[in-house]
Amino acid sequence: MPEPTPHTFDIFREEGQLSFPGKKEEYRFGPVEPSPCTNACPAGVNVKAYVSLMAAGKFGAALDVIRERNPLPGICGRVCTHPCEAACNRNVVDQPVAVRWLKRFAADYELAHPGEPPAKIETTRQEKVAVIGAGPSGLTAANDLVRRGFDVTVFEALPEAGGMLIAGIPAYRLPRKILSAEIDYLTNLGIKIETGTKIEGEKAIDELFKQGFEAIYLAIGAHKGKKLNIKGEGRYRGILDAVAFLNQVNFSASEKPGDKVIVIGGGNSAVDSARTALRLGSSEVHIVYRRTRQEMPADEEEIDEAEKEGVKIHYLAAPVEIVGKKGRVTGMTCQKMELGEPDESGRRRPVPIPDSEYLVEADCIIPAISQEPEIEFGLSDVKLSRWNTLVADEDTMATDRPGVFAGGDAVTGPSTVIDAIAHGHRAADSILHYLTGQPLENPVPPQMLPEAEIKIDLDQRSQIARAGMPAMEVQQRLGNFDEVEFGFDEATAIAEAQRCLRCGPCAECEECVSLCDKQPAMLTVDGHTGEYLCRVPDNLRSLVNSESSLTANLKIGKKKIDVILQSLQPRVAANICRGCGECVSVCDYGALELIASSGDLQISQLDPEKCRACGICVSACPNGAMLPGFIDDAWLNSKLDRMATGATNLVVFSCRWNGSSLHSDELAQIRTDKVNLNLIQTICGGRIEPGFVLKALAAGASGVLLTACDDESCHYGVGARRVRESFDEIRSLVHILGTDPQRIGFAAIPDGDSVKFIQTIADFAQSLNNNGGK
Amino acid sequence: MHEELYAAVQQTNALACLECGKCTSVCPVSRFSQEYSPRLMLNQAVKQDFDTLFADYDLWSCLTCQRCDQVCPSAISYIELTQTLRNNTDSSRFKGQCSHSGVLETLQKMMTTRDLRQNRLDWVGNELDISTDTGEILYFVGCAPYFDSFFTNLELSTLDAAISSIKILNHLGIKPVLLPQERCCGHDLYWNGDMDNFKMLAEHNLEMIAKTGCKTILFSCAECQSAFQNLYVENGFKVPWKLQHLSQFLAEQVESGKLELAPVAKPVTFQDPCRLGRHLSEYDAPRQVLKSNGGDNLVEMKQHGKGALCCGVSAWMNCDGTTRKIQNERLDQAYATGAETMAVACPKCHIHLQCTQQHAGDDGPKIEIRDIATITLERIG
């Protein structure tokens, strides 16, 4: 089972069955089919969610969604290979939604409208983790682990963090201020990066363990250029590996590599080398590639731009021999190719056309064919593949040495930023499992879910052209490394986001929690004290809402557990309701109406499809006719019964959203210092009526704190306001009673701000102690 | 435990039940709820089927309005039997449905604390001449300060009755004593079967009153008066003072010529509180006051005096659909009189009937509900 967090909405996301004792049929659920874009993202970014948010102009919320799975939004917004766009259903209608550029806009928008920098995340765990390599993979793992409270140090050989992002990708595609802003964001969160620190030496891994690191993630990338293995290689000056070349350009002032340059290869590093050479003043730049343009791994757009800038691309041409004079390169012989049978990668194998050799003159040759990791430390039990890459389990990223994990380019060979990020997530999950003694089994990575079955009628969709990316004129590009693409303006971003077809089920951005069909129920697991909020799958909803409590057996994968499912929706006790309509007037969802009953009496009726189970009507009903599911009076009273005697007894009523990402450690801290904290969480704070505050005092509470989200972030319309009203009401009663009104507190805390939540509780406890709380 | 209950069955004369059904035929709750029958409940008690009774929501539906006892040919005290049964339910059993999430019940219980420092006289302004230590006449305010602060959404002030009462007393040259630490009288707790807390409240009140040296205690709340006059005495407390509802005191003053009142200007009807009427047998005094000096304006509702319909809720328990029907009926009876004002002599009648009238919306008929003290004050020159 997942940890008992309040947001356990996702139990039913995976595939499984529920069976009920005495009932023959089994209810199958899941998996929740993601939209094709989300499904395609290796890092699991909820694409549809953030595109939807951007369509509504909510750029900040969109960025939050991106950051949940991708710590480098501004970078990926520029250089990601965007498999999401390839999967986009709009491809069938016209062109894919410009997802990558939207991501860029969200990130740039934050830079242009800076708010508070993120608060540092406190280290709550003892264990130290070392990450080798500050590329995207290492940074992702570090970010995930720091967010989980670990103490993480990233060691980076280069003078600056970023890996290939800084050493390889040129600034005209990825401006350094974007890179450094995103790295600063991460270091502000608490990731320590030690640049200029190469991990080297035969015993380097053992040393790290000796220094107290309990887990290590090797994310060293693949920086060593591979040999061409052709004649003349190594004989002449003027041959410079692509990565080494770009590295030089990126870290030190540089001059043109030569006047006439040949780049060999078809990937991003080839195209980047060619365009960089042009910018440095080379007068002629060729790319020699064995296959056709279709097979070229570099980005379409990049190839277009390179050609526009004047790069001559020789498709279907293979290098045969490097020729030179007086120890210097003078050119290269190439052979023309044609495509034959597909090879194991599915691409058609190029075969040489006899007698088709020709010479291209050049004074510099840049091989950009492939790279492998440069391993400068003893491998100590970590294995190498026959391509010289590190061997790690593809789901858990575990190497053969316990505690050592590896991922990114170091494992796959040259790949992409987003794959490196995906590995970083998996490694972080595994390290968490490893350090907490759980088996190293990762949930199915999102992209491995079956192809989403899309239930939208694509024929019905009208064509809307994809927004183009404004870019610098070609003439202005040479001689500088200024960013070529300008990015969208706000109106374009919104309009482009609105092209999204919203494939699949709800966008799951959690923003719409207050409007969409999420109807949570409470799931209690046999033998666990925890209560889990879960979202009920569509086909189970009416069953769950029709009974107050259902015992069931839940099967997910191999796991089988006995659970009790309790609807949180209230029901109207028809014999008690007196038709006063108080409930109707507070329900923000129009879930209640008065209908005729016997005689001249009307009674309230609940529409389970509309009700979101906030419980506000329960507190509004003066007569107890709204019988809440799960969080009923008996449940609340039982919580109050737990009041200890002696210490300062603090009762905190809060909603489940407020301080929802609570760390139990922090609560424990408040609990110790002479304070007995009794935290009672309802779905919405509006569920708590004044009677319970009084009951808490009567039961011996030294103080009662009511918290609510602030008006803007309240998930249930009037919830926050109702809590404030209860507070005012109770304060005046308590004043008459002669109880110190300071013993009752109220705080509006933005949803999810657990730092403020904890601080508020701590301050309130402090003020009670100062007042000599009993 | 069952022996004790059986003793109560005997004491309340329940064994003499003829199963004539007169009780059920007059019971306001039975009139609107098919489920509820005092006759059947009695029957179960006689059969000693206590477990069924304890599990019954309707054990808390009785208003203890005493209509049934009044007509019973065997002189059975059904309400006392009800109280004993309630008193014997332990906390694990079904309890009545508390209205307003138990705020009022909890306040009552919290007032049992000995060293309370209430601010319950904050409403007494300079225009009121009162004493807080000694004096001949004590005015027992009741829980109006709490009601007004809690029922902010109701268009009423129960403290108006207290303020008016004090102004009338001042007008008569009387400086009443008010208890700064007055407690709830315990009426509701008693009828809900919480004897321990009821007794503690009684002790606190009696102890404080004894220190004032007063001779007479005046009440605006019929429930408080019935607690002192009936419940305290029945439970062995000494209550050596003259106890009067304000209306009884006013009637005396009018009678003796000390108080002269202008005629009531607009047609008025009177809501007999069940505690003042059937519990304390006072039907005339309030009417005398309302009628004094030309009483043509008092119009009676269809059910009044001994047969009056009560306000529908007792001790904040089981306010439900049936309650609403009783209250609707009572308000309809009031509207039918054509009176513009309904005089009440109990803050609870005031609250419950005002609540129902307000929830009926703006379209229906309306009657102004006011305490008899407030009406009387206006009639003083």
Ligand SMILES: Cc1cc2nc3c(=O)[nH]c(=O)nc-3n(C[C@H](O)[C@H](O)[C@H](O)COP(=O)(O)OP(=O)(O)OC[C@H]3O[C@@H](n4cnc5c(N)ncnc54)[C@H](O)[C@@H]3O)c2cc1C
């Ligand atoms: C020119 C070029 C252009 C590219 N363009 C794109 C693109 O447009 N889109 C895309 O998705 N991908 C692109 N890529 C690929 C992408 O950059 C990589 O796949 C990605 O950066 C791999 O991330 P990583 O974290 O695994 O490794 P890296 O980013 O390579 O980071 C590894 C880090 O580990 C450090 N390190 C190595 N050994 C040690 C040691 N012993 N001690 C300390 N530190 C060490 C290295 O210095 C490096 O900083 C490009 C690559 C190149 C070369």
Ligand code: SF4
């Ligand atoms: S107020 Fe909340 S719990 Fe009540 S009906 Fe409306 S949505 Fe449901």
Ligand code: SF4
């Ligand atoms: S608030 Fe309660 S009594 Fe009033 S209509 Fe709603 S459920 Fe019925």
Ligand code: SF4
């Ligand atoms: S006391 Fe009143 S409410 Fe109770 S049974 Fe008798 S008549 Fe009915």
Ligand code: SF4
């Ligand atoms: S009638 Fe109104 S004030 Fe009286 S108990 Fe019922 S809801 Fe409360």
